[in-house]
Amino acid sequence: MHHVLTADQFSRADLDRIMQRSTEMETIIKQGGSKICDGKILGALFYEPSTRTRLSFETAMLRLGGNVISESDVTFSSQSKGEVIEDTIRIVGGYSDVIAIRTKVKGEAKIAAHYSPVPVLNGGDGSGEHPTQSLLDLYTIVKHHKIGEEKLNVAFVGDLKYGRTVHSLAKILRNYDGVSLQFVAPEVIQMPDEYLNQGDAIHNTLSDEILQTADVIYDTRMQKERFEDIEQFNNVKNAFIFTRDMVSKMKPDATLMHPLPRVNEIMQRVDAMPQARYFEQALNGVPVRMSLIAEALEI
Ligand code: NCD
Secondary structure (H helix, E strand, O other): OOOEEHHOOHHHHHHHHHHHHHHHHHHHHHHOOOOOOOOEEEEEOOOOOOOOOHHHHHHHHHOOOOOOEEOOOOOHHHHOOOOHHHHHHHHHHHHOOOOEEEEEOOOOHHHHHHOOOOOOOEEEEEEOOOHHHHHHHHHHHHOOOOOOOEEEEEEEOOOOOOHHHHHHHHHHOOOOOOOEEEEEOOHHHOHHHHHOOOOOOOOOOOOOHHHHOOEEEEEOOOOOOOOHHHHHHHOOOOOOEEEEHHHHHOOOOEEEEEOOOOOOEOOHHHOOOOOHHHHHHHHHHHHHHHHHHHHHOOO
């Protein structure tokens, strides 16, 4: 089955195919959508807050002519009665043809896939991974940079310990030649060892040199809900705040990304700057998720 569970599962050939198909899906959106998923149902099970991921999955299925059933408030779900994910997924998998799921627990998407009669697309498993996000992140990078052909200097900034989007994207980017990765975070929220490779650069502060030399800066939110110690969160919550002054030090053709939602880590006054591409990035979720749904359904 075509599950999407971790960024590890993608080869370079897979990534090339998904990028190509996502470009085609963008054209389909502009032409008013398609009917290739007519009669198919996406089950969206979201047990953590979500705006972009759930709604772009749902939009993707609707643009393909399919339908959606959705559960997005755990208090109204049988999960709140103590139902285990194995049972929920068996049932919802019986109602639908493909499932997008977001869970609170790292590794739970894999468990869900094990019990699911239909393909499972991981929309974020706790502090683990967010592989579909990393594909739309890659799509955004591919649109603006010659990744794999020219050197690409990518700096990840923010909560790299609990931020699942950076875990998946770092894995994805390792499929391309010429990409160098830098991780910028206070020690307590640095990138976990399991996602690091030899040759990665680790920094605790965001220097002018990093701003001036990065081709892509991928900023992230401090994941307040995942900190065990609120004091620790308070100590780091304002560690990086992108101002216009800082972004103006970036190369004119560099890209500032963020998976959103942002809290205070990028000032709104940055939004109009040419490097700011996070809203475009979020919109790219629709064509990329259209291609993932089509692949899952073997269409
Ligand atoms: C992210 C997530 O849920 O991991 N959001 C998203 O899916 N676009 C990032 C975050 O919550 O900070």
